[in-house]
Amino acid sequence: MAYADQQKMTGSKIAGIVIAVAINVGLILALVFGLTISAIKKEIERVTTIDIEEPPPPPEEPDEPPPEQPDVAPPPPVAPPPPINIAPAPPPIQTQPTIPPPSPPALRIPPPAPVAPPAPPPAPSKARGARTKNERSWAGRIQENYPARALREEIEGTVGVRVTVTADGRATGCSVTASSGSSILDAAACQGMERYARFDPALDAAGNPTSDTYSTRITYRLN
Template identity: 70%
Template sequence: MAYADQQMSGNRVVALIIVALIHVAIGYVLISGLAYEAAKKVVERVTTVDIDEPPPPEEPDEPPPPEPDAPPPPVAPPPPINIAPAPPPIQTQPTIPPPAPPALIVPPPAPPAPPPAPSQARGVSPKGQSRWARRIQENYPSRALREEIQGTVGVRVTVGADGRVSSCSVTASSGSSILDDAACKGMQRYARFDPALNDAGNPVSGSWSTRITYQLN
């Protein structure tokens, strides 16, 4: 009896398992079919709907180039602030002193003037006097020789800047006009001098005096 009950219990369990498997299979089929139908309907809707694509938007015109940034206006620096120091205290005097006398300025003494240059002035001086005096005496006038006239003549001559006699005058006559004339002619012809000079050393005219002796041998 116990064995039969145990066998019946095992069969029942197997039957329950089989029934459960059948329900699972039927559910799976139902779920799979429903899902397939639903997916098919969704696909049909999606494929049958016409979608109107909107026209592409028009390209906007190119914007104008940006204007260059204007430089900022110059900003002047703030003026310096001078803070004046406190003014010094004002001192009042009961009486005003007299003004000070002006200072006496003594200019320095002027430098001494330079000494004047030494004067180069000089008088007429004969040049080679012995030679030309002998020639004057040798040029004895022929008439005075014939008449044996002799004597001494004092003459004064003017000598030019070239050292030659420009004029002659008799200062002391020999007593014979022949000898007097011969003395002046001989001086003008033969006498030579170093001319006189002024203070600057320039040659100038000068005078010179001498005596000429005519004597027979």
């Protein structure tokens, strides 16, 4: 027999053996399985009630304190982002058909004028009236010039006179203010005043010489 035929026969035998073994194993398993099911059914019918007790709950474990957590520095504060300003839409522009009148000008009140400093006190006035100068001398000369007619007629009397004293201290414009009763004595008194009388002239407020008036009485007496 050739080698190839031997190989074919050997393979066929092996296959047949495997099939036979499988059939036997299956029969055995079927038999065992059937017996087992019958036994289980009989046991179920025999047992009517089975008390099932719940196992006791496991003992409670004691509470364990939470594990200590290490000190951790808090995170740095985070600044919130800046708000975003969303500008609203601009209002609509309204046009006026008529131009309003201009507003009145603002009232401006000028500042008060500065207070003027007080005026300096006025200088003392230098004004004064006319004063006689060497009055005894010229008054004696007027009496010495006794009118000759009045001597012959032995006429005596007192004459009141008034003269204008000029700025240079001389007498002028004599007038009789009180008559002696004798026109001769009255005329002689005015002539003597205008010829012999001398004065310190009057002064105005600034101290300048000015005109003034002066009044006096002249008495004529016989020895």
